[in-house]
Amino acid sequence: MAQPIFFKSPPSSSLAEIAALTKAQLVDPERGAHKIRGLASLDEAGPMHLAFFDNLKYADQLAATKAGACLVSPRFEAQVPKGTAVLRAAKPFQVFVELAREWHADALRPQSWFDTEGIAPSAIIDPTARLEDGVVVDPLVVIGPRVEIGSGTIIGAGAVIGADVKIGRDCNVGAKTTIQFALIGNNVLIHPGCNIGQDGYGFIFFGPAGHVKVPQTGRVVIQNNVEVGAASTIDRGSLRDTVIGEGTKIDNQVQIGHNVTIGRHCLLAAQIGLAGSLTIGDNVALGAKVGINNHLKIGDGAQVTAMSAVKDDIPANGRWGGHFAKPTKQWFREIIAVERLVRDNEAKGKEQE
Secondary structure (H helix, E strand, C coil), X not given: CCCCCCCCCCCCEEHHHHHHHHCCEECCHHHCCCEECEECCCCCCCCCEEEEEXXXXXXXXHHHCCXXXXXXXXXXXXXXXXXXXXXXCCCHHHHHHHHHHHHXXXXXXXXXXXXXXXXXXXXXXXXXXXXXCCCXXXXXXXXXXXXXXXXXXXXXXXXEECCCCEECXXXXXXXXXXXXXXXXXCCCEECCCCEECCCCCCEEECHHHCEEECCCCCCEEECCCCEECCCCEECCCCCCCEEECCXXXXXXXXXXXXXXXXXXXXXXXXXXXXXXXXXXXXXXXXXXXXXXXXXXXXXXXXXXXXXXXXXXXXXXXXXXXXXXXXXXXXXXXXXXXXXXXXXXXXXXXXXXX
16 A cells, blocks of 8 residues: 655544544444544555545445445445445545545645755855745756745746746746746646746748748746646747636646637646647646647637547537547547448448358
């Protein structure tokens, strides 16, 4: 079982205390004194662990679990083994996450990798940069002229912050991240190895005569409460800004081209590629490895399934998928029709043999 040796150990809590904290119902109050010392998955949990169950796919693991207690909905509580105490909850996973956030708050936001307090001696900071009180700067960071960084922000080892960049309060900039030509809000979490503000892919194509680079004079604007996954890149705009809206969460290895505008509270999974001058509305969800062509508009609340290639605008609340992407109902009908055609042709071939 994974041991949380890198994070603080949760407090030893009785089931009665956990029930009171989470508002879950302890079905057998006589087990209220039983102590729980950690969280675990069903298959790895022991008598001192709390687990959860909310997916029939793991019914076999529930039947075999050795967990001391399990968060489970009323629908499935009869399937919990007798040796495991039942904590009844309408949304078990949500309650489990709420408890995990309470017990492992230190895992929600990265801290200094070197327990740095203040500014590491090896950091290089231009004398014109302005850092508020409470900023942590890890070793080998380079901060350029006229940079402004708000209190509570942590700059990871080896990060490079270019001239005139503004970073708000309570942010995290991961190790070996580079940031230039960017304005960043408060409570923004940027994981290691990101590159933000480099020029976008803009050329006039002259074929055999070569290609001429177009100046990229815009910025990157990242609003409050955004998270950017490791090794992601966000190009600065050419004429207008590249904008990442408030509360948007970006996974690892995502490429966001110049002039892209992403709305508020969007979810972008790993290895997405967004071409330039694309506009994405609020509350949009894009699956892993989605690619979207330039100059398109993706409406509010739209969802695109993983590994789809999008070449057309998607209306608000659209559910699209495929290569090339189209409404999922149409996509599924076409797949079924092709499969039926193949089966029919195979059957005819056998009849003619």
